Amino acid sequence: MAIDEKDIGEVAKELKGAFEDFKKSNDKELESIKAEKNKLEEKTNQLNEKLGEIDKLKADLEKEIKEFKRPGGTKGTEVSAHKKAFGQMLRKGIEDGLGDLQQKAIQVAVDGDGGYAAPEDLDTTLLELLRDESPMREVCGSIVIGASGYKKLVNIGGAGSGWVGETDARPATGTPTIAQLTAFMGEIYSNPQATQQSLDDIHFDVEGWLAGEVSREFAEKEGSAFLLGDGVNKPKGILAYARAVTADKTRAFGTLQNLKSGIAGGFTGDNIIDLIYSLKKGYRKNAVFMMNTLSLAKVRKLKDSEGNYLWQPGLQLDQPSTLLAHGIAENEDMPDVAADANAIMFGDFKRGYAIVDRFGTRVLRDPYTNKPNVGFYTTKRVGGMLLDSNAIKVLTLSL
Structure with missing residues (x-):
């Protein structure tokens, strides 16, 4: 049978129509897949975010349980007297005898720049709060010192031994290489403010408030320094x-x-x-x-x-x-x-x-700079050092 141009035109027309139908169907399918993919991706991201929130909530609850179970420290007579006098200084600015009590309780003299060392239980509580607030303090080593700096010697290799027979001579061995590690120290400060009215309230836990305020400020600055600090007047970060x-x-x-x-x-x-x-x-x-x-x-x-x-x-x-x-x-x-x-x-x-803390957080009460608020200029020395690369x-x- 002969095939003319009319037949070819009709087939071509049919082919074009089929292709247009295919394109519409395929585009619709692709759009549907894309929409479904976007929908699934959005749902996945939402579930991922929720998963992170629940995981963090579980970790926070475990911290609260540990905090609740943490035993309180024992207090001797001198330590109790120092704590009471320190509380009077915080609330009323009364410093009578605080310097002497401080020296007896923790063997720390009054700072030449002013201020007093926090009582031992407040200082250790502050370190505990910092540990809970800072992921770096949670996982890194910790060293508490009484001096202004810290150095450590490490053996980084070298032949210090050898194998010999029963009657063989014992030749001299190589001398191990010793390296000295030095902590990069700096002073960190915070200046939380409270009204005198709140300090006069006997139900206001001024030491707990101070520890909480300072720990939040310190944790943020310290955490960054322990990771990224350049070592200039601050810890050198990992x-x-x-x-x-x-x-x-x-x-x-x-x-x-x-x-x-x-x-x-x-x-x-x-x-x-x-x-x-x-x-x-x-x-x-x-x-x-x-x-x-x-x-x-x-x-x-x-x-x-x-x-x-x-x-x-x-x-x-x-x-x-x-x-x-x-x-x-x-x-x-x-x-x-x-x-x-x-x-x-x-x-x-x-x-x-290692995170290196110098024992002795110092507090200077300032009722003048920002009246009617009372500032508590709080400082401590802290450092960091890479121990084992x-x-x-x-x-x-x-x-």
């Missing part, structure tokens, strides 16, 4: 120390190892696994991750090759949520996920970094 990609055997002492994710501004589950096993076995037992909330939200979506989620919620009391069986310290001072960001750390922070690893989101 991420301020030198970093290199070389392994422990060849990297210089005092230099942290950073692993590259291979993705500018991103990371994978394999990066997390590599980060864990870059740490020697002896450190991994007590190692935890450190990242901010946004990084943690991304981590919760990661799966292994079998489809299992790497992040698992802690469902029992005192059982924290984990990432590949290791705890997670949320720290909002950690860098956000971005190109070249040091977004995730992993390590035994107690062995790797092999104990902490850094994941850098770069090629």
Whole structure:
């Protein structure tokens, strides 16, 4: 049968119509998929955020339980007298005999710049509150000193022994290399204000109020310094120390190892696994991750090759949520996920970094500067130092 141009035109017309129908149907399908994907993505993000809130609520409740169970300290006669006199100074500005009581109670003289040392139980309570407020204080080591600074000697290697036969000579061995670590110290201050009327109220817990106000201010400033501080009149933070990609055997002492994710501004589950096993076995037992909330939200979506989620919620009391069986310290001072960001750390922070507190928080009562309010100029010396550069690893989101 002959085929003319009319037949071809009709087929072409039918083909065009079918293609138009296909495009409409396909576009509708794609739009539906996109809408459903957006809907699911929004729901996932909402659930992820809710999951983070519930996880934080559980951790906060566990802290409250520990706080409730914390035993009170014993008070000797001199300590009690000092505490009472200190309370009078806070409320009324009465300083009679406080300097002498202070020296007897805690062997600390009146500061030449003015102010008095807080009673021991208030000072230790302040440190406890700081520990609860600051993620760095929760996971890092802590040293309390009485002097203005702190130094530590460490053995970083060198042959100090050898193998010999029963009758062989004992040749001299190499001398171990000793390094001196020095804490970077600084003075931190806060100046909370209260009205004289509130101080006159016998039901107002002035010491508890002072500890709470100061701990919040100190925790924010300290936390940032312990992580990012440059060491100038403040602690030197972990991420301020030198970093290199070389392994422990060849990297210089005092230099942290950073692993590259291979993705500018991103990371994978394999990066997390590599980060864990870059740490020697002896450190991994007590190692935890450190990242901010946004990084943690991304981590919760990661799966292994079998489809299992790497992040698992802690469902029992005192059982924290984990990432590949290791705890997670949320720290909002950690860098956000971005190109070249040091977004995730992993390590035994107690062995790797020490927070150094000089015992003796000082308080200067100031009823004049901001009348009718009374200011409490509160200061303490605090520092930080990297102890073991092999104990902490850094994941850098770069090629």
